[in-house]
Amino acid sequence: MDSSNRNDSYNPQQIETKWQTYWSSNSLYEVNDDDSKPKWYELTMYPYPSGDLHIGHWYAMAPSDAHARFMRMRGFNVLHPMGFDAFGLPAENAAITRGIHPKKWTLDNIENMKRQLKSMGPIYDWNREVVTCLPEYYKWNQWIFLQFFKNGLAYRDKATVNWCPELNTVLANEQVIDGKDERTGAEVIHTEMTQWFFRITKYADELLDHSHIDWPEKIKNMQDNWVGRSKGVEVTFDISHYGLNQSELKTFTTRIDTLFGVTFIAIAPESPVLDGLVQESNQEEVLSYIESSRRKTEVERLSTEKDKTGVFTGSYAVNRVNGARIPIWVADYVLKSYGTGVVMGVPAHDERDFIFAKQYGLDINFVVAPSDKDERNLEEAYIEKGGIQINSGRFSNLNNNDAYEKIADYLEEKGWGSRTYSYKMRDWLISRQRYWGTPIPILYCEKCGVVPVKEEDLPVLLPDDAIFRSTGESPLKHQIDFLECECWKCGGVAKRETDTMDTFVDSSWYQFRFVSPNYTKGIFDKKLLNEWGSVDQYTGGAEHAVMHLLYARFFTKAMRDIGLLKLDEPFIRLFNQGHILSEGEKMSKSRGNVVSPDDYVSTIGADAVRCYLMFIGPWDQGGSWNDTGAKGMFRWLNRVWEISIRKPRGFATHSDEKDTILVRLVHQIIKRVGNDLEKFKFNTAIAALMELTNGLYANIDQEITEDSWSFAIESLLLLLSPMAPHITEELWERNGKKGSIHNQRFPDFDPMLVIEETITLVVQVNGRVRDKISVANNLGKDQAIELSKNSMKIQQYIQGKEVMKIIHIPNKLVNIVINN
């Protein structure tokens, strides 16, 4: 090799700018809707425009871009779009603390992030960009809201809500973790408000059906747990003797087999069924208990997890199956919103009921025993199933599982109860008391009441001249020109809804907007949506398992039932990447360890950053950014550069064994890289390419034919191009190839040329390796054993010994088992 000439050395900045400009001006990545190739829709969760693209964004986007490029080279018409999740609180906080309008703040951020995104060299077609805070987009949020409203999927209700005092807004259940706002960590307060909901519970059962999606088990489990379907029985207890409107108390239980063990009823403090049940003498105590539990924040309730409190109402219900008179209590371990808000207390067979009963000296009656004899002490509840039924009247002595069914049958016969399901999931509360979101298109008319905005009046625009208050209170409440309007029904005075929508509404259907992002005649072009269909491959963080991913599935099903589309699922395949750390630690400004991609793009180049992120380890396991590791990747790309533009000293005129071996290596690598990329195993794909580079370097002074050498270099570039699009494009050109490398087919391997001529056969004696012999590939069993036995080394071990058996694994080993 001759010494390096300055102009010929790898200069990432120069070529990356060159090719990004070229691709853009030649519209290389513009997506053609009419392409006849099979479609492939690959989507990465779009980012919130926080202002700066950090390495975590790259970690999410670079590998999916590489995979989309791979599919493109495999002959698919690939849609791999990008947009911005542009509504949300940070923009509003910027307005409050720095006086910048959320719109300006957001759009400026988007501009900067787009510049950064482009520096990554992705195949995003920017003509298809979606920005959710623009009226062209959120108009359709409002339109969908109206369709949901028309179809009974959006409704207004008074409910106990999670109020975040920090943000001055309510939160969805999904946004509350351990009684705290998942974003700010502020303690959430429960309060009554009238709010808008989407009826996601209507789809609870269908959301449990995963037969049409190929998702990680973990995510499916999380969604199942969130929906939380429990099979059980709704059973009633008689309170007709009080002469109230309600003659019975309805409870839900998953353990109807323990019905004979009920020793108290517990009702949630907020429950309306308490009305009339509190006796005069208990009134004061009960009221003060209700008041005190209302004042408790969620955090306080959880902090006293172990002890259960409650007060007696003074009333009794009758357990119809045995006529038992059961005291009715109020207890705040009972949740109003789950089941019926009333629990049948069976201390003997439920841990919580047990603690409660112990606390207040209530009876504990065992009705299920592990064996015929009841020898248990009363130290804890017996919660196992499958024992023998005892103390249960006519159901005694049955197997516990049979008793469950028999008791359920009996109750249904008598009309005292029925089998049913209960769900943890509640309807989705979408109202937010904030400015920077989609206005809910509703009017409140003094005469007509709740009036949806007419479709032709959409969008309801956010006023640009809003005045932001330091309290965070929504400016819309004080924006007279927004607030006051005319009712289109009666012409009277009406007020606009001032709440805006949860931003998860935006991301619940953005995947469908990408197929026709500039369409103005409807929410999307139905013809194009039919063609592109569901997202074939979705990638993003697992933290969205029960919010975004569940909401998007709900939207798809709801939109299908309204007749807007014909799909059952939004995302067919899902892959969750792991988290990128910085030298083993979480990245944060306070730690001062934030890795800024821009810095590395300007030194080692985008290709090295992309490849390094993919090389760290398995994508779903995340990894740790390491500067020397990243430099190592840059070093390797230099090696790729060198080997691709230098030529060996000379070429052979005839192919010999070295030549064959090199060609075989190339075919093997093609096979491995293709397989790896299919499975998102970028780390091993790149390792294989490093092996190929090493193989080429080892041959640089050998006499290889020109054809074989060119084939090897060409393959290396093609295989690497999805990961490192710039350097490969440049080297493709420098090798005199026509057209963009990114419009080439991904190489195919020849199955015949992958096969090794000789293999190493391991010979074991009693499972220990005693020799390795080189034999022809696909050697027959008898020959393999014969050769093994003839080995000098093996002879030493087996001579004079009785051979018990011989195990032969073709092309792998021969194990001779002898009797010692």
Next chain:
RNA sequence: CGGGAUAUAGUCCAAUUGGCAGAGGCGUUUGAUUCAAAAUCAAAAGGUUGUGGGUUCGACUCCCACUAUCCCGACCA
């Protein structure tokens, strides 16, 4: 407390699914190059596969128990 993931060379990670523990990167050492260093090229060293048991001719791989780390969900009757 429950569910899931992970544990292999100093380090990040491979291992065709039960068959030689090693592909690749980083680091280390040595050699070439250099006046010297960096860069580059070449080579080498490095192991009780977290622990204990079981199955098997054979276990990193399968089964059981445990430990450590990480993620998620936790009063759902």
